[in-house]
Amino acid sequence: MTGADDFDAALRQEAQRWLTVRTNDGQTPISSDELLDFSIDGNPFRLMDAQRGIRKPRQLTSALSIRTVYSADADSRPYADEVGSDGLLRYKWRGDDPNHAENRALREAMRQGVPLIWFFGIAQGVYKPIYPIYLLWEEPEHQQFVIDPDVARGIVSPGDTVEEHVRRYILRETRHRLHQPVFRATVLRAYEKRCAVCALRHEQLLDAAHIIPDREEAGIAAVRNGLALCKIHHAAYDCLVLGIRPDLVVEIRADLLEEIDGPMLEHGLKGRHGQALMALPRIRAERPDRDLLEERYAAFRAAG
Structure with a gap:
């Protein structure tokens, strides 16, 4: 393992540990300003991109986090339009260019099988972090990646016909790990x-x-x-x-x-x-x- 690999693994582990402490084990949302408090090896380090939906630090070879902004007018589940027949979530490409740098960063995270953080907006500038999440495969024809909140790895594969009991399990666990925490944080706020x-x-x-x-x-x-x-x-x-x-x-x-x-x-x-x-x-x-x-x-x- 190279020094860069060591830093990548340490960063992801430390970021998740820090978020667990700062959000009171996921009970408290975190603001974009508070996220600036994170540091590693004594140096400030951004966990979320301030302008883009995908954060790929120059020190890493793949993406670190993704972001979904809050909209008070949302009229569907946070992921309603992104759920496939297998019950898994989808995350759209940046733009329509498969070779856009951010899409390449997500593709590399998928190839490496590394955990990412999903910053889900519950207000303007306030987020509910969901982690770890993984990218299972890509669907280029729909310009999207398949996201798993650590539920379905090893259970389903691209192109599989997912049995109904497996689909129900995936939906139930995804609701528990993503939908319910985001909904609770949004409503209580x-x-x-x-x-x-x-x-x-x-x-x-x-x-x-x-x-x-x-x-x-x-x-x-x-x-x-x-x-x-x-x-x-x-x-x-x-x-x-x-x-x-x-x-x-x-x-x-x-x-x-x-x-x-x-x-x-x-x-x-x-x-x-x-x-x-x-x-x-x-x-x-x-x-x-x-x-x-x-x-x-x-x-x-x-x-x-």
């Missing part, structure tokens, strides 16, 4: 770490809830299909005990309003009936989508 129903601020007690569940076609992983909810209100929302009208007013199922129980039912649920949401994103494009709320509210009404 938009709601300023407050429960939409009761304004509870303790992050450990908050979830990112889907208005329409992600297993359904309309269950997009965009912030407008999300609500920051404390665990009790999330559970109540999921089981249709609690509903949210399209005008952002809370309702509690009629039979529970007749029950007599302890303070949680009395104040935590019944007390919110007919009340407006207490926390909403400041950015209008990040607020709950009225059509999605209406669809879910119809299910709540039917359950009652």
Whole structure:
């Protein structure tokens, strides 16, 4: 192994270790400014390119990281248009030239089988790092690479017909390793770490809830299909005990309003009936989508 190979391996390992510490084991997003704090061997080192989607340092022979910028208007899962029939993710070339330097850098990372970092935008200049990810193969006809968040290596090969149980496994693990962390970070950031129903601020007690569940076609992983909810209100929302009208007013199922129980039912649920949401994103494009709320509210009404 050459000195350059040693540095490459050490850099990738140290970068992932540093990100784990700085993001509290993935719980806290990181800003582009904070990323400038990283150094190796006492020297500052950029982990993410400030202008480009692909970071290929001059000291390395292949790419180190890729980046997806945040858009509040996204109307699909972060990777919805990039999932193949095998359940794996895709990442587009830079431009349409296969020999562009950044595409060559990704191709070399694929050839070497080295781990990369995916900086997924959850706000302007704020990212959720996903790592390690690997490039499995290239699809030149679609101008893209196949990405694996360390799930499918050794399980699938290019051109294979993937059995349904394998595809379900890949999708489930990818959702766990990429979709859920990105969705949670995006929603909690938009709601300023407050429960939409009761304004509870303790992050450990908050979830990112889907208005329409992600297993359904309309269950997009965009912030407008999300609500920051404390665990009790999330559970109540999921089981249709609690509903949210399209005008952002809370309702509690009629039979529970007749029950007599302890303070949680009395104040935590019944007390919110007919009340407006207490926390909403400041950015209008990040607020709950009225059509999605209406669809879910119809299910709540039917359950009652």
